[in-house]
Amino acid sequence: MNVFKSLVYRFRGLLLLTLIASALSAAASIALINEINNLITAPEAFVNTRIGMAAALLVALFVCGFGSQALLTAFGHRIVYELRMVMVKRVLDTGVEQQEQIGAPALYASLTKDIMSIGEAFNRLPFVLYNGILVAGSFIYLAWLSWQLFLLSAVVIGLGAGLAQVLMMRMRALMKIVRDTDDRIYAGYEGAIDGRYELALNAWRKRRFYERDFEPAVEMARATEVSADRYWTLSLNLTITIILGLTFGIFIAGAAFGIPSANVIAYVLVLMFLRTPLNDLVGGLPALLTGSVALSKIDSLSLEPYQPGFNVRSEKIETATGDELLALENVVYEYPHEGGEYGFRLGPVNLRLRTGEMLFIVGGNGSGKSTLAKILTGLYHPSSGLLRLNGVAVTDNRLAWYRSHFSTVFSSFHLFERLVGPRGEFDPALAQAFLERLRMERKVAIDGDCLSTTRLSQGQRKRLALLTAYVEQRPILLLDEWAADQDPVFRSFFYFELLPELKRCGKTIIAISHDDRYFGIADRVLKCESGVLREYKPTVSVQEAGAQLEAAAGRGESVLQ
């Protein structure tokens, strides 16, 4: 079910209520016009009872009109709320690969612009519904006044509506182009904000970016929007012209068919009254079309369907140190082809990891280390092959369970302020002890379950990312070039003291590293070369590293659990 249908379905009760209120309000309007017509044709018949009736109709018109529109505008804002919640949940539930395929600018554009456009369309919907019912009711009244004149009006307005339909289709196609251009504009916003240092330092780069990357997209949007708006203004003016032209036609046809002039005048009065709702209907078209384009865009992202709730299965496997924990069997991963070029291929990888083992993965830039890390953590689905955890094959329905065994700090990490422990809550004493171990206690405090600040240097932020990973208390810790931003003293402390302490606490550690000085502390080192994984013998022997480790272990007590 697409977003529109599911929203309409969820709020069907409220919609039905507002529909009834709109219909009552429209009926009151038409009845009032009928009263005015009666007053014009036979003013002497306008006795007290009719005044009472007119007053009751006025009250009904006000109450139902206000009621239906107040309900529907509240509904419009509710839709924006729902869409925001639903869309972010859908993004949260969508796999990393699909999110990366869509790209951040397109996701931001949908989360901001599309949601607002759909909200505006739903806000417009009350008036469209109200005016639509008013127009339909008025036409029934017109048919009752004179079927000949109604036939003539139906043909003229039908032709006008056909033309409007063609214009609308053109306008929608243009709005779709505008919306596709929005993704490029959002990519420009991203470049302007994320590339602030490079752009601030190089005026030529700034100029090229502004003129060659950003401006063409903005210009394309402007030119297309102008064309789309031409169709809209054309429709607007056609509506007014058709109604006024029809008014003349009605007088001529009235005389030709011998229709009493009182009926012709009443007919024309209704047509004049209809100008405003028809104008409003056409005036609301751009918002409705933009909303419909936004809905199609959201549907085209192929996000996971909305599901309430979160899969927070927390049962962890129990294995003793030395037991086989993780296995990759003939795992291959291929990035999708791009521009006729084959994507990078990793594997086939055959790897077995024991509980409590410290594995280093090394290799040159672009050799496939981070790709392997994403497969190991269950973020990327292997193109072929199988992962096993404690002997259990990792299938799609076991993916959440599998992932719940990993804590990570990727090189492109995001530092959340909130700390989250094994079952949602966390142990403040454990977090404080590790914060001190990371030598960050003077910079940052733990307020409730949040870090007091994340406005820190890159190396400090990475230490806090390690803290957020640590408090999760999961059995496998994967660190992607974690020490790359650390100063030499802390780097040495990290490799010689912190990692071994974590290992002694029973953590299984997978560390991607370029720090060859420290490879000797690992139980095993694997090297990635052009997507192929091999055993690697470090130049610093395990014995040498072991001696350094013993010296480090003698210096202090572990505070880790």
Ligand SMILES: Nc1ncnc2c1ncn2[C@@H]1O[C@H](COP(=O)(O)OP(=O)(O)OP(=O)(O)O)[C@@H](O)[C@H]1O
């Ligand atoms: N999102 C992507 N889409 C397509 N191909 C990609 C993508 N990310 C990486 N690649 C390809 O995969 C290869 C391996 O990338 P990966 O990030 O795994 O390397 P790495 O060994 O971690 O490198 P580094 O040490 O520079 O971080 C790259 O050479 C690149 O060609």
